[in-house]
Amino acid sequence: MSASFIVMTTDEAIARYNANYNGYLKHEVVKVNQYREAYKHIKGSLADQIVERAIWYMEHGYTVYGMGHNSYHSDGVLDCSNFTKLVYGDFGIKLSGVAKKYDTFGTRVKGVYPHKVNRYWQIEGTEHLLPGDLLTWWYDRSDGYRIIGHVGIYMGKVNGKPTVICTAGQDTPTAIGIITSFKNWWGKHFYTAQRVLPDCSWTPGLIHVNYEDKGPVIPKRYILPPQKPLIMPKKDKQS
Template identity: 45%
Template sequence: MLTLRNKIWFFCCILALLTIALIPFPVQASDYGTKDLTLGSQGSAVSQLQKDLALFGFYTYKIDGSFGPKTYDAVVSFQKSQKLKTDGLVGPITKAALNKALTQVSNNDNQDLTLGSQGSAVSQLQKDLASLGFYKYKIDGSFGPKTYNAVVSFQKAQGLKTDGLVGVKTKAALNNALKGIVSSPRISASAKAPTAASIRDYNAHEKLIVDSFRANFDGSLAQTLVGRAIWYMEYGYMKYGHTKYAATGYIDCSNFASLVYKDFGYSITSAAKNYGSVGTKVEGVYARKITGTSKYTLEGTEKLKPGDIFTFWNSDEPARTHIGHVAIYMGMINGKPCIINTCSGRPTAIGIINSFSYWYGSSLIEVRRVLPASAYVAGSKISDQDPVMPAIYQIIPDKPIVLPKGLRTGF
């Protein structure tokens, strides 16, 4: 009898331990110490700060306990998301905001959502994904294949692990993205939505390049600038025309390059013909005609850096008398040199070219460089402004407009 009682007691203890192990305990408030944390700070408090910023999706680097430029940028991004003073100083106000955010994670994010999950949390997830343009089906509170695919698409757009699991990082990214949605943009009465054919072509070409660029994003100024150009392509809904985008929603090639650079404090001309004096020439880059064919190939790609500006001859008469087109170099992506510029056949005025076989080869003049050497250092401090939002859109957005601050990589 005693043996039986001991066995029953033993199994009850095991059951109790398993129950405790399975309870999702809330995230506890973090201790960042009594001193303010800023550039140059070291130690366990900085390590905890980095872990918490990583939890919210703002910090994606090594937890090293050293408050350097990467940690500073992550702090500024968090402060911006909370509408705090963006000084990079982790003092009482920022510490309180961090702990408040951790409490919200504790209250709302105890359980991960995945295939098979049911209930109000899934319904809210579907509503959030729908408001961001990733989910277009019935809100039914059931985490099935359609919800899973929407989650994976969102994770890919945010540069997260594409596992379809809605855990702490994905929930934090969702909350951040929802804060960045532009409400009620003004749209021209004559505006039209992108055609189904153009969207299909975009998904088969540009989207693959963007996904690859995003997956290898290093956080440098140069790649961040290219990322802003991508943001305008995906969320700017620009229509081709020769007036100012801010006032009219129209854009041309030189205004596009100028606009992207201006977001990062660089003032360059908006007249294509003057781009020959912008920055310095990148020597050794040219288009070579392939013997026995009408095709060209781009030579000297190893000398190129993201953000370089390609210049091309004009096509209007008298042809080849001045610079008539410019484009921003993105980098070697999927084994090909890619430029982002105004071009036809896309959902908006902006698209990506990765072939120099014909016009882009025969018309290439030279490549110019504006950015300093420091722009290519990963994790360096970046100063930028919010993207230009037009007073009126000439293209009907086919998805919500999410500002860079609502996107994990900024694009």
């Protein structure tokens, strides 16, 4: 099914990709390398595979922000919840394409909350988080009802900072980027942390029978055509 809402044309998507690629090399690629160094002790674990698949979609998914049922499968278009659903779905973990449902998945990680210090916000309790956890953010509807409006995948503490990969605004080449600053909106609007991965997901070498890597989804069409040859992810061998 085609996407129901797309925010840019192919020409606009290519222009955005080119305009932001140098910034991506200086920020996102650096953070990816720092993640791999900091978490090399869990390399190949289910949690690491989840984070690495999110990174793969950021680098090779050529995503454009938009909405629609299975819109990434049809056109390479996604929003925050569909990105999260896509990544975990590659490993047989069923989530939702609707952001407001994400506090119902898994179990809430206790002790993680927003806190304002002087002028700026921060997320306290990140020592309780693990790579592969889900983080959510709220917004208030016009009727005053508060719901989840954004979701992302926690990568871990990278260079000492909590780090999230998600759909991330207008200054990235594609729809996906990496967030490391929580001083303003990202801190104030933090809502919950959810753990959806099973126990031992952070131990390399374990076989998770129900969570086999099915490989990434390749869209039928692209709003943003691949700008470089696609390099498929290598499957980690588990023993």
